Amino acid sequence: MSLLRRFFSLLSLPLLLVSCQTGGLTPAQQQQVEYRRLAIATEPPGNYFIGRRFHIDKTHFWGYVRRPGESWDSSRLVVMNERFARQPDRYPEMPEGDTPAYGFDHNTEYRLWGYFSGRKVYDPNSNMALPEFVLQRHEVKDSSPGWLFRPDEKFDGSHLFRAEPGSSPGDH
Numbered sequence: 001m002s003l004l005r006r007f008f009s010l011l012s013l014p015l016l017l018v019s020c021q022t023g024g025l026t027p028a029q030q031q032q033v034e035y036r037r038l039a040i041a042t043e044p045p046g047n048y049f050i051g052r053r054f055h056i057d058k059t060h061f062w063g064y065v066r067r068p069g070e071s072w073d074s075s076r077l078v079v080m081n082e083r084f085a086r087q088p089d090r091y092p093e094m095p096e097g098d099t100p101a102y103g104f105d106h107n108t109e110y111r112l113w114g115y116f117s118g119r120k121v122y123d124p125n126s127n128m129a130l131p132e133f134v135l136q137r138h139e140v141k142d143s144s145p146g147w148l149f150r151p152d153e154k155f156d157g158s159h160l161f162r163a164e165p166g167s168s169p170g171d172h
Contacts, residue, residue, distance in 0.1 A: 043068040079121040128167040
């Protein structure tokens with residue numbers, strides 16, 4: 001290897017290491033991550049949860065739920081139990097006329113009151129066993145909150161952004 005080629009290889013090494021540390025995000029995206037982290041850190045503590053609707057056609061999970069002040073990385077994909085309250089988008093899956101359809105609120109962020117039952121519920125359409133969240137009340141927090149886990153994610157309508165730990169039907 002020529003001396004000049006070796007010199008340029010050594011110069012590019014720090015750039016490679018920086019891009020690995022930031023997970024391939026641009027500086028602007030890294031700044032978005034930091035703003036999100038700070039915004040979440042300022043959420044008032046309380047006896048409620050933050051939920052983000054995540055809709056994929058023909059599935060029956062509801063979306064992601066986390067405690068206030070915790071990152072979305074710690075959130076859990078849940079199935080809603082509507083024993084006490086109906087989930088926010090309880091509309092027909094096949095809309096009639098101008099009625100909104102089930103899932104119309106994809107990516108809406110909610111304040112949720114309720115609790116995790118400790119049970120897992122099987123969703124046959126996604127082949128996942130997910131935690132059950134018993135909903136008691138909800139209110140819209142933000143109807144357009146932006147990205148969920150990473151600023152560079154692209155929703156395609158049929159895939160989750162991450163593998164859900166413990167969601168395989170055989171997992172306990």
